[in-house]
Structures are given as C-alpha cells and as structure tokens.
Amino acid sequence: MNEKKSAREGDLVLPGDYLGVIEEYMPGNGVKEENGELYAVIAGRVRIDPEKMEISVEPITDTPPLPKVNDVVIGRVIEVKSQSVIVQLIKIEGRENDREIATSKLAGIHVSQVKPGYVEDLSKEFKIGDIIRARVISNEKSPIQLSTKGPDLGVIYALCTRCRTPLVRRGDRLVCPRCGNVETRKLSSLYRKVTV
Ligand SMILES: [Zn+2]
Numbered sequence: 001m002n003e004k005k006s007a008r009e010g011d012l013v014l015p016g017d018y019l020g021v022i023e024e025y026m027p028g029n030g031v032k033e034e035n036g037e038l039y040a041v042i043a044g045r046v047r048i049d050p051e052k053m054e055i056s057v058e059p060i061t062d063t064p065p066l067p068k069v070n071d072v073v074i075g076r077v078i079e080v081k082s083q084s085v086i087v088q089l090i091k092i093e094g095r096e097n098d099r100e101i102a103t104s105k106l107a108g109i110h111v112s113q114v115k116p117g118y119v120e121d122l123s124k125e126f127k128i129g130d131i132i133r134a135r136v137i138s139n140e141k142s143p144i145q146l147s148t149k150g151p152d153l154g155v156i157y158a159l160c161t162r163c164r165t166p167l168v169r170r171g172d173r174l175v176c177p178r179c180g181n182v183e184t185r186k187l188s189s190l191y192r193k194v195t196v
Contacts, residue, residue, distance in 0.1 A: 004037075007055065009048045013040040019055055028056030067092050067107075067136045067144060074156070074196055075107060075146075077130040085109040085126045087134070087146060090196060106143040109134060113147040115154070115186050125186040131157035131196055133188050154188040157196065166192075 006020035007013060019031060019038040027033045028049070030042040040046075044057040067073050067089065075087035089105045109126075111119050119125060126132070133156045134146035148154045158167045160176035160183070167174035167183060169191050174183045188194075 007040075007046045009046060011046040012044075012060075013046055013057055014043050015041055019046065019057075025053055025055035028052075028054040030057030030059065031055055067139055069136050069139060071095075071136045072153075073107070073134055073136060073146065074194070075132055075134065077126050077128055077132060078106075080123050080126050080128060082122065083111050085114075085122060086143070087132060089144070090131075093133075107134075107136075107146045108143045109146045109148060113137065113145070113149060115149055124184045126155065127158065127161055127183070127185070129159055130155045130185065133190060133194060148186055148188075151189045154186040154191075156188045156190050156194045157192060158183070158185055168192075 004018045006024060017040045019040055022033055022036045022038065025038060027038050030040060030044060031038050032041050038055060040057045042057050042059050044059040047056045047058050072093040073089050074091050074093060075089045077085055078088050079086040085108065087107045087109060089107055111122055114125050132148065133153050134148045135153060136144060137147045138145040158174055159165065160167055160179060160181050162181045163176060163179045165176050165178040168177050169187065172187065174185055
C-alpha cells in the first residue's frame with residue numbers, strides 16, 4: 001500500500017518531499033524522478049500544468065526582482081544633480097506580474113547617457129517628480145545605471161513646475177494647459193502614452 005499523497009497545486013514543499021508518481025505527471029523544473037516517483041529538489045510552491053500534465057516547483061525568493069541589463073524600467077526622478085539624475089525605480093516593463101521592485105531601489109542616469117550629443121544642463125532634461133522610461137545599461141554596482149538614449153526613452157509624464165498641472169506635449173516642448181508655462185525635457189515618444 002502506498003500511503004503517500006500526491007502534491008496539489010500551490011502546496012509548499014521542501015527538497016525531498018514526495019510529489020506523486022510518473023504516471024500522474026511529467027517532472028518539470030525543480031522536480032526529480034526516482035524509480036517512478038517524483039520528488040521536489042528545491043523549496044517552493046507546487047505548480048501543475050494540466051495541459052502538459054507536468055508538475056514543477058517554483059522557487060520562493062524574498063529578494064525582489066533585480067533589473068537586468070537591457071531591461072526597460074519605469075522610474076521617478078527624485079534628484080537632479082549636475083552630472084547625474086537619481087531615479088527611484090517603479091517597475092520593470094514586461095514583468096508587471098512580478099512583485100514590485102523594492103521601493104528603495106535607486107538608479108542613476110549619468111549626464112553622458114541622457115541623449116546623443118552633449119548635455120549642457122541636466123535640469124533642462126529632467127525635473128524632480130518626472131516619470132521616466134529608461135534602459136538598464138549596468139546592474140553590477142549600486143546604483144543601477146540607466147540610459148535614456150533612444151526616441152522612446154526619456155520623460156513619459158511630467159508636471160508643471162509652477163502649478164503642478166500635467167504638462168501637454170507641443171512638438172519638442174511641454175506646455176502647461178493651466179498657466180501657459182513652457183518647459184523642456186528629454187522626451188520619450190511615448191510621453192503620456194504609457195500608463196504607470
Ligand atoms: Zn502650470
């Protein structure tokens with residue numbers, strides 16, 4: 001008599017836990033087969049794919065996702081210095097279902113990575129509070145380094161610095177529909193086309 005119970009979707013398992021038999025499921029990631037029986041090789045949550053009849057174990061990690069090189073991220077400008085901009089990351093594009101990035105995660109954009117050519121005054125390209133779309137160019141050191149070179153990268157949402165009204169794009173400038181203030185930014189072609 002086999003008293004062992006098969007694992008169910010969502011069960012938490014530890015390495016070595018019995019999951020079922022090969023007649024029930026194909027072993028997927030995090031699962032090994034031994035004499036026709038399936039066991040977890042990592043700690044995590046059981047996932048059963050009913051179409052493929054495959055059982056796998058999804059690892060549980062406490063570390064929020066770290067952006068990879070070439071990931072496109074959305075962030076908020078929290079500081080504009082003379083040589084760099086400090087950005088608080090909000091999310092990684094295309095990984096919306098993942099847990100949010102730790103809110104403490106900061107990134108930097110060096111003045112040389114803002115746009116092609118020479119940037120004389122960073123405060124004409126970014127302002128505190130701007131929402132930006134940028135590409136990760138290095139994640140080895142802290143803060144993560146970003147680039148806004150590229151037509152679809154740069155500021156995607158900005159408020160008027162005088163009256164905090166969302167600015168409207170007019171050509172390569174931003175205009176305040178309330179007070180008429182005109183501002184400049186390193187604009188993305190997706191300005192106000194991306195929901196955050
Ligand atoms: Zn205004």
